[in-house]
Amino acid sequence: MIAMHNLDISGLISRPDLSREDLLDYIDTFPALLWRIEIARSRIEFLNSQHIAGLGDRTGLFMKSPEFRTLMVLPEDLHFLEGFMEAMKEAKAAECIFRIRDHEGAVRWLKLVGWTHPKDLRYYMGHLLDVSGRAEAIKSIIEKDAELQLMIELADNPVIILDFDTKQVVSQNMAASRLFLYSPDEFRNLFLQDLYHRGMTNMVHRLLNEIIFSKKWEGKLLFERKTNSVFTAETSTRFLIFRERRLLRVSLTNITASEPRQEKRKGRGKDQGGHKALLGQDLLARLDGLSDMDSILRVMLDHQLPNFSFDAILFSDIHARKNRVYVYAAGQPFASMACGEMYSYEGTVAQDIERFKLDYLIVDETLDSIKAIDWALFIPKGIRSYFAKPFYQRGVLRSVMILCSLHPKTFLNEGLSEYSILFEPFQRAVQAWRSAQRCSRMKA
Structure with missing residues (x-):
């Protein structure tokens, strides 16, 4: 590895009591592989001495040797890394996440980030770090959301899954079909606006704006069936991501209205009065x-x-x-x-x-x-x-x-x-x- 005294840090020291040695020690112990490449000469002119889990004392070799990268990276992820290297040759900011296998055969997730020096385009710098912990956490969230998707048929109460971006129904359980009086095929051609009462329009729009950040919303909404009869329900709404698709899971409980057949029997005038x-x-x-x-x-x-x-x-x-x-x-x-x-x-x-x-x-x-x-x-x-x-x-x-x-x-x-x-x-x-x-x- 290149010795760190070759790195110009004169512009990085922001405190007068922080010595050059202190800053170099901080860089050398930073929990990522830090590197800088001179693009025109295709050479690494700086590496710190950090070891990445799964690469060990050969961490520095990962940035130097294409053969070593090919050996370590899972074949299905190599195209991500190749795309990053092409961007680096063109001095374009880039990042990628890929997987490697360590010496025990376990899979680890690494993240590679690079960018050009804003004041000197001759240099391309970046870092390589292990993000396995975060990747496993994300994977766990996705798996839990997938379980919610699979479990809607097991729920006793009506549950509907909608595509968050198009607002179209993706799936629903039988309880939802019975409540709204649509067949399963009809249901999947519906959109969110077909389900709630138009009097709830402003509230639903506010809900959709807020749920991206809060991930959950609970409250009482007014809905409308295929027959135009209405009901209120306690509504639990959850924003989730499944296979890179943004979804909305809507669960209805405590439905407070007459059953559809009873409403039909009452006649139109009475139904409108009850609605109001x-x-x-x-x-x-x-x-x-x-x-x-x-x-x-x-x-x-x-x-x-x-x-x-x-x-x-x-x-x-x-x-x-x-x-x-x-x-x-x-x-x-x-x-x-x-x-x-x-x-x-x-x-x-x-x-x-x-x-x-x-x-x-x-x-x-x-x-x-x-x-x-x-x-x-x-x-x-x-x-x-x-x-x-x-x-x-x-x-x-x-x-x-x-x-x-x-x-x-x-x-x-x-x-x-x-x-x-x-x-x-x-x-x-x-x-x-x-x-x-x-x-x-x-x-x-």
């Missing part, structure tokens, strides 16, 4: 205990309606005698708006509702409006239509809930019964918020 009640109860449960308006509105935004989706939701806190309206919002169009932004009561949605004694107000196209608030608040945020519902306290207008859409003519008079799903949960949540506000003022 279920959505309202689910929203009440999600809002229970919340008194922070930002959190309240985010939950309501996630709880989309079956047929009338909205892009944002506003709460207007009305103080007509003081000529003030404080506006709170959730949704991307209002992401830059301050919490509790103040507007004059004159020219607001609330004033129109009170002046004309309206039960609700629908604006089909804000661009056709002459209301000051539409041009001051809604149009600059891209809102094209909205539905507004007033709420009174002791006969005085105190709150307005506004569902907003980036598209014109989103809300219809015929949808009132569906919008009403949100009324009671919203009213209760606002009461909880007002109580928290009073307590806060009393403490102050």
